[in-house]
Amino acid sequence: MKFKVFCATDENYVEMTHVMLHSLLANSRPAVSRIDLFGWHLSEGSARAFEALAPDLVHVHRLNDLPAVLEPIRFRIVDMVPTWLRLVAPDMIPADEEKLLYIDCDCIIDRDIGELAALDMDDDLFAAVADFAEAKHPAWLQRLGLPQGTPYFNAGVMLFNHRLYVDGGWSRKAVALTLADPDRLKLHDQDVFNTLVTGDWTRLPPSFNAHASSAKTKHGDGAELFAGAHIIHYVGKRKPTDEDCLHAARDVYRRYRAETVHAGRPLRKAWKREVFNHLRIALGKLKRFAARRGLRVT
Numbered sequence: 001m002k003f004k005v006f007c008a009t010d011e012n013y014v015e016m017t018h019v020m021l022h023s024l025l026a027n028s029r030p031a032v033s034r035i036d037l038f039g040w041h042l043s044e045g046s047a048r049a050f051e052a053l054a055p056d057l058v059h060v061h062r063l064n065d066l067p068a069v070l071e072p073i074r075f076r077i078v079d080m081v082p083t084w085l086r087l088v089a090p091d092m093i094p095a096d097e098e099k100l101l102y103i104d105c106d107c108i109i110d111r112d113i114g115e116l117a118a119l120d121m122d123d124d125l126f127a128a129v130a131d132f133a134e135a136k137h138p139a140w141l142q143r144l145g146l147p148q149g150t151p152y153f154n155a156g157v158m159l160f161n162h163r164l165y166v167d168g169g170w171s172r173k174a175v176a177l178t179l180a181d182p183d184r185l186k187l188h189d190q191d192v193f194n195t196l197v198t199g200d201w202t203r204l205p206p207s208f209n210a211h212a213s214s215a216k217t218k219h220g221d222g223a224e225l226f227a228g229a230h231i232i233h234y235v236g237k238r239k240p241t242d243e244d245c246l247h248a249a250r251d252v253y254r255r256y257r258a259e260t261v262h263a264g265r266p267l268r269k270a271w272k273r274e275v276f277n278h279l280r281i282a283l284g285k286l287k288r289f290a291a292r293r294g295l296r297v298t
């Protein structure tokens with residue numbers, strides 16, 4: 001038994017997505033039956049480079065318009081389309097008995113994860129790793145109207161029960177839930193997925209999404225969390241593609257990066273990241289403002 005993989009990116013995250021997929025193929029290629037990459041306004045060149053990673057496995061979907069099912073929530077998602085594509089992407093991949101694994105672009109697969117193919121998920125929609133920010137969960141659960149104590153997962157690595165998700169029409173339920181109360185969803189689609197299943201999800205060991213707060217990782221702390229992990233998730237604004245990243249597993253990331261076509265690229269300067277992030281946030285507000293007034297922006 002194998003599993004399928006999907007991810008989503010735009011041109012800004014091509015490099016990280018490429019390195020993530022390379023690390024997956026380096027460690028788990030025999031376990032993967034296909035990889036679907038959803039590229040929002042992706043260039044021809046970037047698409048070809050993804051396909052070159054594994055021509056027999058990689059299917060690039062170049063999207064320049066929102067899938068119709070996401071149209072009702074356009075006003076909410078126009079500034080983070082790749083993130084929100086997750087809700088509907090499983091419907092755009094042929095569903096069968098194999099599971100479907102979503103992986104964030106800021107992850108590295110550092111061990112064979114083939115055992116996920118045979119994981120017992122009962123009738124759960126998802127398997128995932130509990131989110132690290134336990135101290136914040138009571139407030140998050142209150143915001144989402146979920147009972148206190150409901151386990152909340154990090155959506156950076158999610159194993160979908162593919163057949164169940166598609167046959168159950170869960171993408172439409174997710175869109176309806178988003179439409180019902182969009183301002184509750186501060187953590188975007190992660191909040192949607194957690195609300196959909198209210199704690200009924202299969203626990204994966206932390207090693208399948210080893211992450212910690214950026215307060216911890218920005219000084220290089222928490223090395224014990226990442227040593228020997230199957231999947232390392234570099235949460236926070238400083239990524240290992242940034243010059244000033246001090247993440248304890250930074251060198252693991254850069255070792256994989258050095259094996260890709262992005263090896264020779266200079267790391268991003270801190271000031272460039274700050275300018276980029278501020279622009280992205282400002283532009284996002286503007287896009288959502290316009291979309292709320294019915295203007296078609298992408």
Ligand SMILES: [Mn+2]
Binds near residue numbers: 105106156
């Ligand atoms: Mn992430």
